[in-house]
Amino acid sequence: MQTMPMKLVTIIAEDELEPRLTDDVKKLGAHGYSVGKVRGEGMHGARLSEWEGENIRIETIVPDTVADQIMAHLAERYFPHFAVVAYISNIEVLRGGKFA
């Protein structure tokens, strides 16, 4: 089995942003994504229940360049105004073509 290196971009954000963020990652070149629900605490205070709003956790497997573009886009459009956290990890996948 020959695995290929790929980047995993994980975005944690307010759930109101879900439609915008998933649109954006698709436009920037991601061929897919997965979204889970999380609660959390950070600089913007606690988001631990529906009353306070909750967070989503978006994961998308993308090539290096797309990962960089997503991060740059987040830094420009979202970081200044919204409760958004994002990070990149290195992963190995099979069928690299599916994500490139």
Next chain:
Amino acid sequence: MQTMPMKLVTIIAEDELEPRLTDDVKKLGAHGYSVGKVRGEGMHGARLSEWEGENIRIETIVPDTVADQIMAHLAERYFPHFAVVAYISNIEVLRGGKFA
């Protein structure tokens, strides 16, 4: 604290496959796993609500060899027919023996 390197295999798949997949990873040598719920979009279209079916996200911490076997097994049995995505990441754990 002496940490040990280990592999984390993450599998995203249709929720109908959960019992099969967790059985398989256990048979291939994983001593445990965790499953969360996610929604998602990919090649097979959107799986964003119960009507369309939803996805699960299985994580299992395993030694290198088991990780490879799991990936090979997925590539053979699941990738051709089902909406399944999988990747490996490098992690560090304590108590390496728990996972080997």
Next chain:
Amino acid sequence: MQTMPMKLVTIIAEDELEPRLTDDVKKLGAHGYSVGKVRGEGMHGARLSEWEGENIRIETIVPDTVADQIMAHLAERYFPHFAVVAYISNIEVLRGGKFA
């Protein structure tokens, strides 16, 4: 975009421990965390439904030293008595200052 290396500590534990664990990670220096729900199986048997209790999955982005302290703390206080699994991964973030 200049990314910075950071550690991601992931903790999987019984949901009863959530308040204690999130308090502990904050005290040890994490500026934020996210919590999702997972089910799972491991040494302590299956935790696959509310009847058996369920698990949570805490993620916190922290600098290296804090990651080590969290792991050491878990090893001392939690591993002997509770169903807890934890691992560290390397990630890249923007705005490193937010997490340090």
Next chain:
Amino acid sequence: MDNHALFASLLAPMCLAFILGVVATRVKSDLKFPEELYTTLTIYLLVAIGMKGGYKLSISTFAEFWRPGLAAIGLGVCIPVWCYFLLRKFGKFDVVNAAAIAAHFGSVSAVTFSEALAFHDTLRAAVTLPAGMKFDAPEAIPFLKAAGVAGGWYEGFMPSLLTIMEVPAILVAIIIARISHEERSVSSDNAPFSEVLRELFAGKSTLLLLGFLAIGFVSGKRGWEQVSPLFDVPFRGVLTIFLLEAGLVTGRRLGDLKKVGPFLVGFGIIMPILHALIGILLGKWCGMSPGGATILGVLAASASYIAAPAACRVALPKASPTLFLTASLAITFPFNIVVGLPLYHYFAKLIYGG
């Protein structure tokens, strides 16, 4: 179409809630239902339908039931056959997709069925009865029956027909796919047939419908009285909430209409009309009441979106959910709920001369 039928369909809270759901997605509302609520409402509807059907069956006779029962099976077996050939021949779909769509149109939708019952109950409430008599009292039955199509009366065993019609079409469609040449060559990919059978009968909708049909039958009137405050009294309120959610999902899927092409859109509207007509005629031929025949027509017209998708994912994993879900959820389901019900009622009027 008279006023009552119009109210009973278009102006009833159920239908309006469905439309509100579609509107909400069009204005990009942040309204969304937790998935767990959807699952919970589905469980409720299936349990409630099954339980009530079982109780009603326990007070029906075999003589009344056997003919409609056979008709229902016949519809379930035949509909997927002609759907498959039309989809292959004129729709140019490949084997697996044609079979999967055929399975959906041959099987049935419990929610469309519930709407049909609610529709008839509303008709019933509008019948003029002797002073002081309530429309749901047993003494009212002769008057309702006498009112014919407008009386809204239907046989109590209708949920049994729903249950009967759920599985056969899916089985037939899978068999068609398996015996066709193309599919055989890749059959090693597929789950064994026994597995498919188990999946079908153990599938949640069949299991709940069949299981609670049995429970309702066995525990009879005494059992029904214990649970009807939950499973009967608030039923239409729950259906309203469910249809709001159904509208949200349908609205989100409307964008897929382009993807599936005009053939499937036309197919998803014309076939239900045809199936409804056949169902009503068959119902009359079996000696069913006008209401019962209309509901049999609705069952024939409705397309499954719980049992069939789950079965197709296992038995025909190469079929595209975009095709079969869009056809059943975004085309046939709203058509039946909004236009179909009063239309089929009108057919019944013509056929029974009400």
Next chain:
Amino acid sequence: MDNHALFASLLAPMCLAFILGVVATRVKSDLKFPEELYTTLTIYLLVAIGMKGGYKLSISTFAEFWRPGLAAIGLGVCIPVWCYFLLRKFGKFDVVNAAAIAAHFGSVSAVTFSEALAFHDTLRAAVTLPAGMKFDAPEAIPFLKAAGVAGGWYEGFMPSLLTIMEVPAILVAIIIARISHEERSVSSDNAPFSEVLRELFAGKSTLLLLGFLAIGFVSGKRGWEQVSPLFDVPFRGVLTIFLLEAGLVTGRRLGDLKKVGPFLVGFGIIMPILHALIGILLGKWCGMSPGGATILGVLAASASYIAAPAACRVALPKASPTLFLTASLAITFPFNIVVGLPLYHYFAKLIYGG
């Protein structure tokens, strides 16, 4: 304050459940509600309020309605203006935070409103009626009205006022923020105004309230009868469960009281009292019944925690949720539920001379 009013507020299961929720967080109970249950209960309450309001509106006349309707809009427009200036001038809040808090106090809380209705229904149940007459029968209305403040009677269109008052205050507050100098300089950060408007009217609470108001209005009595077993009969039980959850959330937020400072705590108690007074006086001036005027006062006094936070997150993303949520959830909401209701009832008694 007489015994009935006291029972109707403090000893009713709803209020006690709220207190139990607060106590549970104080003793660090592991009791928590699934978020999906919260969402489900919210959907239920909004649908039920809207639907009942629409039905009641369908049996009201425009002549009764127009004056209270205008009064409600007036309150929604004016409250955020004076709140904003007080918060800026005496509270020393910056533009965005002052505007966001003002939006919350100008808008309304559907749960506080429901509690106010339940409170009045309980009063009503205590009125002495001719033997054999039920307090919810139409014949009882003249007796209830005759009992004045103690009769607990209110106009059926109150939920329409709730709906009317939800949006304007939020709009006004956002406009104030936008035209103020500080904010203009960073306006490129903000969503365009059209987007804010869409967000407001498509926001889930407005959409459900408005949508079901329309559905209730259109489907009228027949529609109402179909769904009232779910949306009316168990309403107060559901409210009890909801208030238990509200208590849990309020309890967890009590710790934030320190963070927001004494000014906001005082503001969150004094302003509701003031607004309630204004509301009741305005209601009387519009010719409303004592009960209706009290409820208008409650609407004015209540602070939003569904529509306003969602809108502020989009339109004023720099506003601090800790400030506006703590003010509305941890201060004003419990104050209104526990102390406010009987107090405003007492005001109405003084004003109407009951």
Next chain:
Amino acid sequence: MDNHALFASLLAPMCLAFILGVVATRVKSDLKFPEELYTTLTIYLLVAIGMKGGYKLSISTFAEFWRPGLAAIGLGVCIPVWCYFLLRKFGKFDVVNAAAIAAHFGSVSAVTFSEALAFHDTLRAAVTLPAGMKFDAPEAIPFLKAAGVAGGWYEGFMPSLLTIMEVPAILVAIIIARISHEERSVSSDNAPFSEVLRELFAGKSTLLLLGFLAIGFVSGKRGWEQVSPLFDVPFRGVLTIFLLEAGLVTGRRLGDLKKVGPFLVGFGIIMPILHALIGILLGKWCGMSPGGATILGVLAASASYIAAPAACRVALPKASPTLFLTASLAITFPFNIVVGLPLYHYFAKLIYGG
């Protein structure tokens, strides 16, 4: 065993739904309940039981209550003691596991209790009453009482006994574990005793039961009338849904029976029978009605699966959930629901001579 008792247990929808749930797991159905639904149903059941119990307690006298109350505490204190010694001596379990299992058998199950109430209500419905009298009317009570064991009448304060019996057994079992030598040596691992106490009384089941017992007591008849359409009327329907889910979980756990060994299987069947007998005799000795004594027996026989597991995880983290959950969920719970209820009813008949 007469027909009514048989119907009341085996053929009632609740019990059949439980069996359906077990069957569903055996045929590997994809039917599963969202966890949130389970939590919601649990909250509903506990609130409903507590609230009704509080209301009924508010119309009971202390003279009726004190003896059964003491008996309940006595059972809660003694059962874990003898269970512990049997488990240590004959079962060869270690200290923590023996204590944890003893805690489960000494504490009680709210669902088994609810089934016992539903069982008796069904009996009650079968009593022959003077024409026109309803079995739940106050006038019927003398007739029900006169019918003895078959009358299905029981004291209104039974939910208070449930509440009383929840905590003591868990406390006693934990104390036993702590004072035993083995455990003391590792006591530094354990949560301090004060923490355990808090955990017990703030645990969700105790908090909801106790809290709503108080709310029901304080808000009395007027409060009860406001919420009974949600907490009383549909109760048995909700219980049916809950038992379906309980069946699913039990079914999945049946595979663990092998793991726990034959001793625990026998223990989980024989001890409940013994405890039921003791409970019924004690109830008679306290002057309780046959129905009340049977239900006290059921409480003694039932094993906890909400409060006890949560407490053991904190206080005895080394105890194995496989052991205590399999014993209470997969053995004792189904035994009590399916076989136990009619059996204990039969015991009551022998003891009271009904």
